[in-house]
Amino acid sequence: MMEEIFLVVTKGQQLVYGRAFAYFVSIDLSGNSLTGEIPTGITSLAALMNLNLSSNKLSGQIPNMIGSMQSLVSLDLSRNKLSGEIPSSLSSLASLAALNLSYNNLSGRIPSGRQLDTLNPYNPSIMYIGNTGLCGHPLQNNCPGNDSFFVYGDLESSKQQFDPLTFHFGLVLGLVVGLWVVFCALLFKRTCRTASFRLFDKVYDQVYVFVVVKWGSFTKNTAAE
Incomplete structure (x- = not known):
């Protein structure tokens, strides 16, 4: 359940939201001076369709429960200081049509999924650029330990397929x-x-x-x- 009080600090001011916050369908707090971590309570906003927290100073990790926001159509967390891995639950957002996680400090393997793989089909890497620690498709950076495994695996499979x-x-x-x-x-x-x-x-x-x-x-x- 969503807490009765929801606090947001922006531009040195503390904003207090009540229960009505749970019925928001769009939140745009971009271009402010938001600091700290993304509140985990925001993942309880079941009706939220658009969330834009870009161009702030948010740190910490993306909430693991973000996959529970099944109504989410657009998510923009770009140009912050977010770190850690991208939650795999993000791939379960069936309604997600727009995603931007660029220019943060994210690291690890980019999760794959039917929905994520269909976003920005002409240039999917634009969603993740500016995160030097990220690896895997659609970026050109291969994840550590994968190269030798796949090369060895390919050689073994080809050897098994054709032995003179x-x-x-x-x-x-x-x-x-x-x-x-x-x-x-x-x-x-x-x-x-x-x-x-x-x-x-x-x-x-x-x-x-x-x-x-x-x-x-x-x-x-x-x-x-």
Whole structure:
């Protein structure tokens, strides 16, 4: 439940909000001198659709329970001093259409999810620029320990997919088995022997006729010249 009193300090003044604060659908406190951490109680605002706290001096971490704000459509926490990892619960915001976490001190792996992966499809990295400690898609910075793992994994998988020794052994084995099957068929089945000999004779006759005709045509053309 939302506390009855909600305190916000801005420009040296302390603002007090009552229960009506729980029914806000939009909060824009950007461009002020807000300090301290983001109040965890703000995650209880179930009706909130737009939250803009950009261009302040907020520090600390993004509340882990931010994923409970299922009505949130737009979230802008850019240009603050927020640190720590981006909560994985952020990927569960099904209604989220706009996100900006740029220019903070965030670090760690960027969470992935169906909703987050569809934001800013033309330039998704713009949501996270200015956070030198962040890594993973869509940024170009790979997370520590992933490079060697994936390279090793790719090499192992490719080695398993194609092994020259296994390939050649299988090829020779298949050839031997195939010849043995043909030999056994010719040895033990008379009909197979008869059919194979007829086929051989037929092929031999066709090749012989072809060679004779071509040779005759060649000698005739040579004599004419």
